Amino acid sequence: MTAGHLLTGGHIALVGPTASGKSSLALAAARVLGDVEIVSVDSMQVYRGMDIGTAKPTAEERAEITHHCIDLADPAEEWTVVRFRDAVRDAIGHVEGRGRRALLVGGTGLYFRAVVDPLEFPGEDRAIRDAVEREGSTEALYAQLIEVDPRAAARIEPGNRRRVVRALEVMRLTGRAFSSFGPGLDEYGEPVFPVRVVGARWPRGILAERISARLTGMRERGLVDEVRRLLPQGLSRTARQAIGYAEVIDHLEGRCTLDEAFAQAERRTRRFARRQLKWFERDPRVSWLDLGGTRSENSEDTLGELLEAWSACPASA
Numbered sequence: 001m002t003a004g005h006l007l008t009g010g011h012i013a014l015v016g017p018t019a020s021g022k023s024s025l026a027l028a029a030a031r032v033l034g035d036v037e038i039v040s041v042d043s044m045q046v047y048r049g050m051d052i053g054t055a056k057p058t059a060e061e062r063a064e065i066t067h068h069c070i071d072l073a074d075p076a077e078e079w080t081v082v083r084f085r086d087a088v089r090d091a092i093g094h095v096e097g098r099g100r101r102a103l104l105v106g107g108t109g110l111y112f113r114a115v116v117d118p119l120e121f122p123g124e125d126r127a128i129r130d131a132v133e134r135e136g137s138t139e140a141l142y143a144q145l146i147e148v149d150p151r152a153a154a155r156i157e158p159g160n161r162r163r164v165v166r167a168l169e170v171m172r173l174t175g176r177a178f179s180s181f182g183p184g185l186d187e188y189g190e191p192v193f194p195v196r197v198v199g200a201r202w203p204r205g206i207l208a209e210r211i212s213a214r215l216t217g218m219r220e221r222g223l224v225d226e227v228r229r230l231l232p233q234g235l236s237r238t239a240r241q242a243i244g245y246a247e248v249i250d251h252l253e254g255r256c257t258l259d260e261a262f263a264q265a266e267r268r269t270r271r272f273a274r275r276q277l278k279w280f281e282r283d284p285r286v287s288w289l290d291l292g293g294t295r296s297e298n299s300e301d302t303l304g305e306l307l308e309a310w311s312a313c314p315a316s317a
Contacts, residue, residue, distance in 0.1 A: 010194035010315030013104035017273035041106025109279035151179035196313035
């Protein structure tokens with residue numbers, strides 16, 4: 001494979017569910033292409049110190065290939081999709097200024113749409129948010145959201161209190177359904193900059209095995225100690241609800257055993273992966289690379305298929 005003849009023009013993106021091998025595939029592609037810098041599209045890799053549980057690229061990988069939009073905030077900070085959108089677009093501008101291209105990598109669907117599409121984001125009102133917070137359990141608030149905005153509820157994990165509260169806050173602040181903002185999350189037009197998008201996916205059973213292995217690896221590499229170090233610093237609502245972190249916090253605060261914590265994290269990750277896949281499969285701009293069997297996402301054949309898929313994608317916008 002010869003870099004420069006495989007793909008020309010526009011930025012590129014690799015999306016898909018967690019544990020689908022996006023990061024390792026992106027690194028392999030970056031080595032071949034030679035003119036790209038990786039931009040993370042992950043809502044939790046922005047937090048400094050949250051390394052193991054977010055599967056951040058290693059220091060060695062980041063030294064080899066320039067990465068952007070990692071370690072932007074302290075875990076105690078509330079991070080928003082608008083801040084992320086602005087940071088990513090700024091990073092892409094700097095990449096372009098060096099005569100290079102951005103390789104966007106991640107599985108946070110809303111963050112990806114915020115970066116590539118002209119979505120509209122409503123304002124905030126802390127007083128309304130605090131009032132919603134006081135109204136009851138996450139389950140009760142989610143039931144309320146199902147009743148008033150079922151489209152938004154279908155896209156939010158039932159246990160994600162932060163997003164449930166945000167949806168209700170916006171509705172009370174604006175008088176509009178949370179799902180009505182932007183061009184519509186079911187509407188897909190031209191992105192705001194040229195980008196070719198490929199999605200990586202595995203058969204459900206294999207992805208479940210990969211998720212289990214991923215969490216086992218995180219446990220062995222010291223996720224519990226990482227969370228233990230972070231807790232005294234204070235964690236924002238967003239950081240505390242990150243998959244893996246929330247469950248380990250429950251263990252450290254005496255609400256469950258460590259085995260129970262990781263079992264719950266695995267169940268939650270599987271549900272999250274299904275939601276990610278559904279999110280990206282709705283987007284007609286995504287061309288899919290189907291992985292499976294004994295084929296490794298690092299194999300030369302798979303890398304070749306990824307590069308060919310990017311070459312075949314129209315550079316939208």
